[in-house]
Amino acid sequence: MSVENDKKVFTVSRINEYINGLISEDFFLRNIQVSGEVSNLKYHSTGHIYFSLKDKNSRIQAVMFASDRKGLSFKMEEGDKVIVTGRIGVYEAAGTYQMYAKAVKKAGEGDLYRMFLELKNELEEMGMFDPMYKQELPKYAKRIGVVTAREGAVIRDIIRVSKRRNPYVEIILCPAYVQGEYAVSSIVEGIRRLDAMGLDVLIVGRGGGSIEDLWAFNEREVADAIFHASTPIVSAVGHETDTTIADFVADRRAATPSEAAELSVFDMNELLSTLREYEGDLRYEMERSISSMRDLLSAKERALRLLSPVSRIEANKKAFNNYLDRLHRIFAHNLDMKKNDLKGYAKSLDGVSPLKRLSAGYGFIEDGEGRTLSSVSGVKKGDRVNIHMKDGKIQAVAENIEMSERGE
Numbered sequence: 224m225s226v227e228n229d230k231k232v233f234t235v236s237r238i239n240e241y242i243n244g245l246i247s248e249d250f251f252l253r254n255i256q257v258s259g260e261v262s263n264l265k266y267h268s269t270g271h272i273y274f275s276l277k278d279k280n281s282r283i284q285a286v287m288f289a290s291d292r293k294g295l296s297f298k299m300e301e302g303d304k305v306i307v308t309g310r311i312g313v314y315e316a317a318g319t320y321q322m323y324a325k326a327v328k329k330a331g332e333g334d335l336y337r338m339f340l341e342l343k344n345e346l347e348e349m350g351m352f353d354p355m356y357k358q359e360l361p362k363y364a365k366r367i368g369v370v371t372a373r374e375g376a377v378i379r380d381i382i383r384v385s386k387r388r389n390p391y392v393e394i395i396l397c398p399a400y401v402q403g404e405y406a407v408s409s410i411v412e413g414i415r416r417l418d419a420m421g422l423d424v425l426i427v428g429r430g431g432g433s434i435e436d437l438w439a440f441n442e443r444e445v446a447d448a449i450f451h452a453s454t455p456i457v458s459a460v461g462h463e464t465d466t467t468i469a470d471f472v473a474d475r476r477a478a479t480p481s482e483a484a485e486l487s488v489f490d491m492n493e494l495l496s497t498l499r500e501y502e503g504d505l506r507y508e509m510e511r512s513i514s515s516m517r518d519l520l521s522a523k524e525r526a527l528r529l530l531s532p533v534s535r536i537e538a539n540k541k542a543f544n545n546y547l548d549r550l551h552r553i554f555a556h557n558l559d560m561k562k563n564d565l566k567g568y569a570k571s572l573d574g575v576s577p578l579k580r581l582s583a584g585y586g587f588i589e590d591g592e593g594r595t596l597s598s599v600s601g602v603k604k605g606d607r608v609n610i611h612m613k614d615g616k617i618q619a620v621a622e623n624i625e626m627s628e629r630g631e
Contacts, residue, residue: 234267236315243313246320252311257283257322258330261303262433274299275433276307276322279334284321285309294326301434302336305329318580331374335434339441346443351450351472358455363489366393368454370413373398377430377459377480384484395422395588401429406439414448414456415525423488427469428459428480440467449473459483508611599624 233241246252259276266272270289272439275282285307287295299305305437309324337347345397346352371377385392397413400406417425429437439445442459449456449472458473459480470476477483588596591607602608602621610617 287324368417431462440469
């Protein structure tokens with residue numbers, strides 16, 4: 224404890240403790256009923272329920288502990304008009320006061336929620352939610368427009384997811400107020416400006432919040448701008464459990480900004496993988512077709528060879544050559560046989576050959592007319608004869624003719 228100008232200086236904890244004591248001792252605040260509209264509702268995993276109570280001008284934080292849940296006979300939802308019974312106390316760690324609820328009863332739907340339902344029903348009757356008016360998102364979007372706050376988690380998530388899926392995608396941001404007095408006109412202007420640029424897809428959205436935080440996306444002007452846009456629009460307003468009029472009118476609703484990026488931007492790796500599969504299939508089909516055409520061409524070529532005159536000539540030529548070869552072999556064989564026969568005949572004739580006899584000293588005689596004389600009876604005394612020897616001829620005249628005894 225320090226002293227300055229003779230006054231005590233208190234710690235923050237001591238001040239919060241003192242204020243808590245004052246509020247706790249106030250009889251009016253120890254048991255009080257407060258009416259308001261439920262907002263920022265969260266059911267915690269511990270069983271506690273955290274929410275706010277608000278009216279047109281103010282709000283107060285509230286909590287119902289799990290041990291007091293018996294005082295709640297229905298499931299609270301955003302926009303419920305309720306009456307909460309409990310006490311007002313100080314949460315010393317944060318230096319804030321809040322209402323600790325012991326019982327909650329429903330007093331009717333809140334004004335904002337009622338307005339939401341009225342506009343939703345009206346637009347639905349007009350057909351603005353009809354699927355027939357929904358545009359398909361392009362499969363390969365390259366230019367993405369975004370209408371959201373200039374800074375914050377929404378645009379960071381959209382850029383991060385988009386660039387991860389496709390590093391070459393172009394993202395064009397049209398900054399807009401997404402909450403407050405100027406939000407509606409800012410969002411409408413952003414949609415119209417980006418729609419005029421001829422982009423592939425528009426993402427319109429913001430982060431989560433209470434129904435009043437998201438109220439700009441429940442206004443008719445925003446719904447009209449989305450409905451009449453020629454560019455497909457993805458609504459990414461709030462968290463998964465938040466629903467706005469913009470979600471119903473848009474061509475697609477995304478539970479989160481990250482999901483909106485995934486819906487709008489194609490995955491480059493997945494595309495490349497698909498292209499590689501197509502390339503493999505195409506290569507296989509081409510090779511199969513080429514192989515099939517080669518087989519067909521070979522068959523046609525064989526058929527053409529069979530029908531071609533050249534093929535027939537070649538076949539006849541081959542047959543002729545075969546016949547010729549066979550004839551040559553037959554002729555050669557017959558010639559060999561004739562040679563062998565001739566040799567036999569020559570050998571047989573050799574034994575009776577006059578020349579052979581002549582060479583042995585014998586001769587043969589012809590008469591004067593050149594006729595062979597085989598008997599002395601064919602010669603008369605005084606006839607001229609020719610005696611043939613191996614080396615010449617003798618001309619003689621028969622002087623004496625004697626007949627042998629065997630010739631008688």
